[in-house]
Amino acid sequence: MQLTKWIIFTVLFSLGPLLANYLVALDERQMGWGEIIGRGELFVIAAAVTADGLGRIWTEEAVKDVYGTVIFGALAFLLLATCTEFGYVSDQLKTVRTISPDHMRHSMLIFGATVVAALCAVLLEGNNDLS
Amino acid sequence: MISPDIFLTLGSVSAAAACVVAVIVKTIRDSKARQTHEVNIGATVTVERGSPWIPAGAVALKEYGYPSESYSVVRQKENRGFVIETIEVPVTTEVKENLPSMRVIKLTDGSSITLMGPIAEYGGYELIVEALKHSRWNVVPGKREVVGGDVLQRVAGDMARIFSEIEKKERGGSR
Numbered sequence: 107m108q109l110t111k112w113i114i115f116t117v118l119f120s121l122g123p124l125l126a127n128y129l130v131a132l133d134e135r136q137m138g139w140g141e142i143i144g145r146g147e148l149f150v151i152a153a154a155v156t157a158d159g160l161g162r163i164w165t166e167e168a169v170k171d172v173y174g175t176v177i178f179g180a181l182a183f184l185l186l187a188t189c190t191e192f193g194y195v196s197d198q199l200k201t202v203r204t205i206s207p208d209h210m211r212h213s214m215l216i217f218g219a220t221v222v223a224a225l226c227a228v229l230l231e232g233n234n235d236l237s
Numbered sequence: 238m239i240s241p242d243i244f245l246t247l248g249s250v251s252a253a254a255a256c257v258v259a260v261i262v263k264t265i266r267d268s269k270a271r272q273t274h275e276v277n278i279g280a281t282v283t284v285e286r287g288s289p290w291i292p293a294g295a296v297a298l299k300e301y302g303y304p305s306e307s308y309s310v311v312r313q314k315e316n317r318g319f320v321i322e323t324i325e326v327p328v329t330t331e332v333k334e335n336l337p338s339m340r341v342i343k344l345t346d347g348s349s350i351t352l353m354g355p356i357a358e359y360g361g362y363e364l365i366v367e368a369l370k371h372s373r374w375n376v377v378p379g380k381r382e383v384v385g386g387d388v389l390q391r392v393a394g395d396m397a398r399i400f401s402e403i404e405k406k407e408r409g410g411s412r
Contacts, residue, residue: 171263172259179252180256181252181256190245194242212245220249226256226257226259229260
């Protein structure tokens with residue numbers, strides 16, 4: 107139940123702006139991946155999801171535990187990665203309309219990794235509550 | 238040379254994989270730890286072998302006049318050390334008079350330890366307290382001693398197992 111709530115309210119709702127962008131521009135032009143995630147949007151959303159995960163894991167109980175430390179470290183790395191990548195791609199956007207297909211792929215991978223890692227943080231938070 | 242993009246992407250995927258592994262390992266370990274909380278004698282009591290509580294229980298039993306030679310192997314692991322929980326859980330006891338062989342130790346964290354059979358008859362609570370005293374080799378003398386409910390559960394589990402084995406031996410010997 108906790109997981110379902112988290113997936114709906116944090117992950118799916120955070121993707122809302124992309125869906126809105128898709129729906130609004132649908133009639134005007136041919137929509138492709140480049141139009142939806144071509145400005146590094148996934149990096150921004152991934153950073154927000156990571157921050158949520160970090161907030162959940164940042165408890166004394168979880169961090170003193172080796173598993174909590176691993177997940178905290180992973181999320182901290184992911185936050186660094188998303189921020190750095192967004193920094194790179196936003197710089198590119200000064201000269202081009204959309205980021206390169208490679209960067210789009212990276213953004214999808216990093217977003218996926220972020221969701222998995224934050225999901226683990228939610229699971230760990232749930233485990234600690236039980237104990 | 239590996240580009241920063243590839244490094245960050247691969248690093249992110251690896252980080253997510255590490256999280257998954259951590260959660261899986263923790264879940265398995267937690268489920269094993271929960272099994273050690275079974276304390277009913279006669280029922281299955283599973284305690285990790287080499288648990289630091291087993292020697293503690295054996296020492297306490299010896300003081301109470303019970304044989305502990307059979308646990309000499311596990312007692313050698315005394316130096317393994319362990320971490321004492323620092324959550325304060327004052328303990329209160331409640332003896333159910335209609336069930337003399339059953340003793341419930343209620344913990345203020347909401348959980349309780351139910352002792353049944355010999356461990357209850359022989360004053361299980363006192364033995365657990367004794368076991369705790371003997372097992373706390375890194376406790377500062379004079380400092381107020383506090384333990385977590387899970388620690389007491391674990392001690393009770395180990396004690397129950399030891400009693401169960403003694404009972405089995407006694408039954409076997411009397412035949």
